[in-house]
Amino acid sequence: MKVRVDDDACHGHQMCAIAAPEVFGSDDYGNAVVLIDGDLPPELEAKARRAEGNCPERAIIIED
């Protein structure tokens, strides 16, 4: 599983980083960055899905 952030849709709520701090962080402006290149380790998949389900802008894209 991979995750991406749609930078046009992201408005920096940071709910992703709250739900999954291992997967998402913040740039200098508070917008989301993905911290893991390539496939997520399986143990972080559930957290990444939770992050997706907490983003008010639906800016997180999960590619299974």
Place this chain on the structure above:
Amino acid sequence: MTATDDPRIDPLTDYDIFDRDFILDPFPVMDEIRESQCPIAHSDRWGGSWMPTRYNDIVAIAQEYETFTSQQILVTPPPPQQAEGAYANVAAPPISSDPPEHHWHRRLILPFFAPQAVAKYEQGTRDLCNSLIDAFIDNGRGDAAADYAQQIPVRVIATMLGVPTDLSDTFTGWVRGVLEAGLTDPKVRMESRMNILNYFRAQIDDRKANPRENDLITTLLNAEVDGQKVPEEYVHGVCNLMLVAGVDTTWSAIGASLWHLAQHPEHRAQLRENPDLWPMAIEELLRAYAPVTMARLVGHDTEFEGCPMKAGDRVLMSFPAANRDPRQFDRPDEVILDREHNRHVAFGAGIHRCAGSNLARLELRVALQTWLDRIPEFELEDPSAVTWAGGQVRGPRQCQVRFPVG
């Protein structure tokens, strides 16, 4: 008697956001509107407004900034005098800005509010919370709203702006003048606005004469966009907004959360036993007790979800109503601290998403953690004596609690 029980008031056509019962408990009226044939109600009161109540409608309006402008964002119209005389050009960027200017109005301040930038306020906030509790912990009672919640954000913002924290009570009075009493009293609103703008005009003059290191106002005064220094009105407006946006809002969220925890020993125990829950628990409390309602001004005649909206109409962005929509949230009226999916919009949505949200969360977490560390068990002294403010920002203003001493 609630507004809904009163045969003379139909919430669908005549809601009153300043009605005492609505302020005390707005959710029955919001639910009634949301589940009716017409989930976007209209009322002629207070200058007239539309009130959408469904999550999807409110998020869509927040995202459609071309139709729903931020020319006016308070829930009642500005006093006519505001457009004349001194400071007529000083607004509250970026909250009062529309694209394209909104982009740089917001981008210049975002770095001050990124999670990594606000972390430096954590220890000072904790020390402040502890010293506030020291003042009443031996009494076995205290006012969780007035003696605690109200005292915290104003000092954090003053620190951030580089202005004296001992003026906190004065600042709080001005902010309440704009966001509470001033919404229904144009004279109070105008006076409070002038007090704030006079104060920050002098602060800006001081920074121009004596620039400071690592100072938000100095940094903004020196900021350039496209090779040009930003106008002073912009900096003046940002100071205005930071004070007005950062105080009532956060204090209301802290106060409402303590009011909730006072009545829910099981949630206090859950947080004690699972400290990892804190960050998500804060989001759930924000969802359930979202303090802020904003407004938009319709930019051109339009039909939205069947409602004929005219240019200049006011639309209330009831984020509290959105956050209780059962179409979006299971069991919306229950506080579920470990809720799995919580796309709440207490901080708004779209381009105006609260710039201060990371600071607000930090203050909320530190304020609640410190309270529960020091006062693990407490209850409302008299639930019916709790007073609330509402309209633009909803939260408890007096909230006496009692607790065991020692």
